[in-house]
Amino acid sequence: xxxxxxxxxxxxxxxxxxxxxxxxxxxxRAGELVAIMGPSGSGKSTMLNLIGCLDTPTSxxxxxxxxxxxxxxxxxxxxxxxxxxxxxxxxxxxxxRLTALANVELGMRYAGGVDRERAMDALxxxxxxxxxxxRPTELSGGEQQRVAIARALVKNPPCLLADEPTGNLDxxxxxxxxxxxxxxxxxxxxxxxMITHDAGxxxxxxxxxxxKDGEIVAEELL
Numbered sequence: 001x002x003x004x005x006x007x008x009x010x011x012x013x014x015x016x017x018x019x020x021x022x023x024x025x026x027x028x029r030a031g032e033l034v035a036i037m038g039p040s041g042s043g044k045s046t047m048l049n050l051i052g053c054l055d056t057p058t059s060x061x062x063x064x065x066x067x068x069x070x071x072x073x074x075x076x077x078x079x080x081x082x083x084x085x086x087x088x089x090x091x092x093x094x095x096x097r098l099t100a101l102a103n104v105e106l107g108m109r110y111a112g113g114v115d116r117e118r119a120m121d122a123l124x125x126x127x128x129x130x131x132x133x134x135r136p137t138e139l140s141g142g143e144q145q146r147v148a149i150a151r152a153l154v155k156n157p158p159c160l161l162a163d164e165p166t167g168n169l170d171x172x173x174x175x176x177x178x179x180x181x182x183x184x185x186x187x188x189x190x191x192x193x194m195i196t197h198d199a200g201x202x203x204x205x206x207x208x209x210x211x212k213d214g215e216i217v218a219e220e221l222l
Contacts, residue, residue: 001030001159001191002051007060007070009046009214020046022214023060030158031189033182035202038211044195045163047211051193052085052161053077065158086152088181090164092144094136100147101132107151122150126180142173149180160184162194166201178204 009021020043028034036044049055050062053069056077062070069080086107094103104119123132126146136144145165152160162181166174182204185192194205202208203222210218 001032001065002026002028002193003061003063004047004051005061005063007047007050007057007062009043009050009055010058020214021050021057024211024214024216026209026216028191028193030191031185033185033192033204033206034194035205035208036193036195036211037197037199037202037208041213042211043214044211048161048163048193048195052087053080082155084157084159086155086157086160088145088148088152088160088162088165090167092136092141092148092168094144094147094151096136099133099135100128100139100143100150103136103147104132104151104154107154119150119154122154123147125153125184126150140173141169142176145169145173145177146180149177149184153184157190159191159193162192164195164197166196166198174198174201 004024004026007021007024011018011020024047036047038044050057057070061068064080064084069077100123101119104122105114105116108114108119120132123129126149128143128146128150131139131143139147166177169177178201181192184190196202206222208220208222209216
């Protein structure tokens with residue numbers, strides 16, 4: 001499903017350049033559950049942004065479902081994101097004035113239109129069918145992250161990207177979120193790629209990719 005070949009990402013820094021990814025090559029099969037680990041500054045989030053079509057590489061090739069997407073325009077990348085990819089972030093990114101249900105419905109606006117029944121079903125799948133009329137401030141951190149997962153899932157993307165999904169949660173809430181993600185992966189054969197600093201969380205995955213200084217230095221099959 002996902003193939004990165006010799007991906008480099010360089011950011012201009014005034015008269016200098018900052019190289020974040022240094023010729024990364026990676027193949028992730030459809031339906032695989034993969035963790036990406038590495039120290040701060042290793043290039044994890046940059047790699048995830050490239051995979052999620054939020055950014056483009058400086059050089060190299062990126063194939064998503066056998067389509068070369070690294071050279072697409074911004075509008076074309078937006079269509080790919082809407083059709084192919086769901087995002088879960090560390091900061092939840094929920095709109096505070098909207099209810100949980102309305103936040104989930106936002107995930108559908110650029111992927112075929114809003115369907116309230118599907119949004120309610122997505123909340124039920126993450127165990128929040130009774131919290132749809134609550135605003136984010138009325139929910140715990142774990143519940144807010146589950147709303148964010150429901151928002152990502154409501155358009156039924158084949159690929160889910162999670163950037164430190166348990167980073168702002170206590171250990172119990174973190175385990176609940178990971179249990180939901182792994183269950184959804186098993187039930188739907190969804191490709192899930194997750195960044196985490198927590199080795200225990202990563203052990204829930206099928207493979208761990210280790211990054212250091214913009215390069216893949218090791219991979220573990222679990």
